[in-house]
Amino acid sequence: MAKDLLFEIGLEEIPARFIRAAMEQLQDRMTKWLDASRLEHGEVKSYATPRRLAVLVKGVAEKQADVSEEVKGPSRKIALDAAGEWSKAALGFARSQGVSPEQFTFKEVGGVEYIYATKSSEGVDTYSLLAEGLTGIVSAMTFPKNMRWGAYDFKFVRPIRWLVALYGSDIVDFEITGVRTGNVSRGHRFLGQEAVIAQASDYVEGLRSQHVIADVEEREALILEQINKLAADKNWTIAIKEDLLEEVLFLVETPTVLFGTFDPAYLNIPQEVLITSMREHQRYFPVLDAEGKLLPYFVTVRNGNAEHLETIAKGNEKVLRARLSDAKFFYEEDQKLKIEDALAKLETIVYHEELGSVADKVRRIRQIADSLAAKLQTAREVSAKVSRAADICKFDLVTLMVYEFPELQGTMGEDYARKAGEDELVAKAIFEHYQPRFAGDAIPSTEPGAIVSIADKIDTIVGCFSIGIIPTGSQDPYALRRQTAGIVQIVLERKLPVGLNDIFEIAVQVHENTRNLKLSVDELRTNLYEFFGLRVKRLLSDNVRYDVVDAVMAAGYDDIVAVVARSRALADAVDSKDNFKNTVESFNRVSNLAAKATGAALDSALLNEAAESALHETWQSLRTPYQKALEADDAGQALTLLAGLSDAITAFFDSVMVMAEDEQVRANRLALLAGIDADLKSFADFGKLVW
Structure with missing residues (x-):
């Protein structure tokens, strides 16, 4: 009779960003172990909260399936010697398969006779396999960062505090780092108590009775349902960013949505600043009106029930008020900084020990951007804006706001430049020169923004290639693949009449004139062309079959649009x-x-x-x-x-x-x-x- 199998690893709070991958890894390892162990089973479902990783397997057979298989050995000619006795090759084959030569049979394959050994293995009881199997699964798990605790050499994502291992109602007995398995799990840290799991199938409901929603999908649905209801009741638009929702999902075991408010006076600060502060520091969801403007409210998710929500909201408001006060101070102080003074500070910031300071990079960006503008035959007034945007594109890196929130680089530069009286296109280009920041992001909407963006990205790529930093495998610390894809995307979507080799020629020339190159110019150009070719090929392969891609790439890809x-x-x-x-x-x-x-x-x-x-x-x-x-x-x-x-x-x-x-x-x-x-x-x- 088949029984359900439950395995739960109870831990100290796991970093939210590790949990989903760990949950999926546990499910995958359990499935592979069951299959490798010849144990028939039903659905394998994983569960996770900040304090636990678990997997529940439906209908695991009580014993392994019996095995009978034929294994092909050497040919008759090799298996028998001249006297008709078994040769050393045949006897060695028998030993390797655990059979006696008397069990051999002969079968003809392609006109040649071969010996075959029939191996039979009777399945053993499932229960006898579980302790070693589950221990092996835990030992094999890997994480981005591990911990050791006590005097144990064992490493895991966080210290193990309890283990539940049940086959039906039977406890699978084993121990890891002094923690012995049982049938007792733990409920919510503050609302719940210990939860006795009588049967493996009782797991989800047993934890629910102790205020833990173990099912990740159910927990996410509860969060979204509450947020959507609040938005409908208040006529709000609550901005749900997927990565924030993912993080919150793995910070709570019993989710309860609530909202708070903050002083509307803070709305004088750019809403990107407020939203970033709420999301990054407090894990709050911002509230917008129908036009997308920020309202003086926030939404958060409590790890608990609906009791005393007003008190909880006031506590969150107090913490947020301090955060927004800091943001307000940073914002006001930054506006006292003159752009030219900020540029002077860039001289003291090292971009790379072999590539100089950030100011050196900015000067290269300016030269590349000017040459690109000339190549593209931009109007004189546009070229002037390109030059100015290139000159000041990195000035906000020394501001307090960008120091606190690096993801606001470009956003703050645009705002501060506009307030300092810079031309609108120049200010916009400061923000746009970072675009596209990620796959699917928008490209620069203005000509100066597009040109400075290409100049910045190709300077980084050429600089890294020239000192031997070329991505290999999954290693790409300077995001050169992303920046390459960004250049390709900009040229393609804006249909810029410029070839890749023209872009390389301009950037390589600037680097050659300003610093010593480790590679020859020809080798550098070849490496760049091949590297960009991989990005172009990947772009084409998204929509076109491989042989067509190979055919057109063979004719050259210097002209991306073509x-x-x-x-x-x-x-x-x-x-x-x-x-x-x-x-x-x-x-x-x-x-x-x-x-x-x-x-x-x-x-x-x-x-x-x-x-x-x-x-x-x-x-x-x-x-x-x-x-x-x-x-x-x-x-x-x-x-x-x-x-x-x-x-x-x-x-x-x-x-x-x-x-x-x-x-x-x-x-x-x-x-x-x-x-x-x-x-x-x-x-x-x-x-x-x-x-």
């Missing part, structure tokens, strides 16, 4: 109902023979057969419109024009002997194909397509 357009056009053609496969096959025939070209120039006077003259004329008539289509990023039209060569190519191969005996004629025909192939490969390497 490579995206070519990938979409080629993907559409490959997926179309038209017989595009025949067209591609004709292109590949051209490429295969073009590889044999000697480099001789094409002489149209030597095209003496009708089919080769027709192919040449068709190709020449398409070249100019094809190039114009590519320049206009009309990749669909460009591909259509190339496809127009297909019939002429087929006719050419049907009636013309390319590898003619006359060496001059042969070289000329190969030159014709090489010219056509060059145009084909400027769109894609069609040979990489897989049908």
Whole structure:
């Protein structure tokens, strides 16, 4: 008869950011252990609160499944010696499988006879496996940070205080760091008492009776239900940030939502400051009106019941008042700091020991941004704003507010610059030059913001690459992949007429002129191009099949807008109902023979057969419109024009002997194909397509 299996690890409070991964890890390890142990089971569900990690497995079989399997050994020829006795190879195989040679059978596979050993193993009782299995699961768990306690060498995320291990109603007896398993869990630290779990299946309700909601999904639903009801009752919009909700979810065992208020006078401070202070310091949800403006209220989640909520709210209001007073002080003090004085302070802040100070970085950003603006042929007034924005883009790093809340860099710079009388576009660019901050974030909406953003990011990337800091595996301490993706996103979405190599050339030149490089310029450019290629390929792969991506990437990806357009056009053609496969096959025939070209120039006077003259004329008539289509990023039209060569190519191969005996004629025909192939490969390497 199957029984439920419960395993709960009771701990001191676990950091909220570790809990979900730990809960999922426990469930995964339990599932894999059960499967590896040949124990049939039903649903495996994990539970977690700040003080516990648990897993409940439905219907675990009372014994392992019996096993009978055939294992293939050496061939008969190897297994028997000349006298017909078992060879050393056969006897070794018998020992390795735990059987006697008399149990061997012969089976023919592919015309060859092999010996087979049948291994049988009778399943053992589940209960006898559990103590060792559960101990192994706990020992194998890993965390971002571990602790040791007492005199034990054992490490875990937090000290273990109790263990519950039940198979049905039977306690699975074992001990870890002096804590012995039992059937007694602990309820809410203040509202509950010990909870005796008579049966594994009683776990959730047993904890509920002691004011613990163990089910994470249920606890989250309760929080959201209460927040939504409060918002509806008060006609508020309560801003729920997912990472904050996740953190709060793992800070409470019995969630109760409440609200408080603060002095409306604090609303004179930018609402981003107030919201950040509430979220980061107090774990509060901000309250907004229908227009998205902050209201003088906050919402929080108590780890407890609904008793004495007014007293709890007043306590939270008192703490928040102190936090907002600090924010107000920082904000007012920062406005006394002149921008030029702030810039002078950047000279004393080390950006990187090999890359100089933050002020050095700002000077490089200015040079790169000016060169990019010139390359993009921006209007003179815009270029002036780019220069000013680049000069002051980092000044807020020395402000009290950004020191307290680093995530407000750029936000405070925009506000302070505007109050200092800077141009609106310049102020906006200070905020926007950090965009996009993360996947899915918006790109800069202004031209100065976009240019300074690219300049800042490419300076970081080139600087790191030039001193040997190149991301490998999961290691990327300077977020170079994210910054690379940001540049690609900006160029693509704003359709900027600038190539990657142009951006590299500008940035590398600035670094070469201002500091010593560890790598040669050519090696640096190659590394940059390959690194950006990985980001472009990942971008394309989100929407286009791999072989199409490989085909268009082979034609180059310096022009990001163009490579995206070519990938979409080629993907559409490959997926179309038209017989595009025949067209591609004709292109590949051209490429295969073009590889044999000697480099001789094409002489149209030597095209003496009708089919080769027709192919040449068709190709020449398409070249100019094809190039114009590519320049206009009309990749669909460009591909259509190339496809127009297909019939002429087929006719050419049907009636013309390319590898003619006359060496001059042969070289000329190969030159014709090489010219056509060059145009084909400027769109894609069609040979990489897989049908």
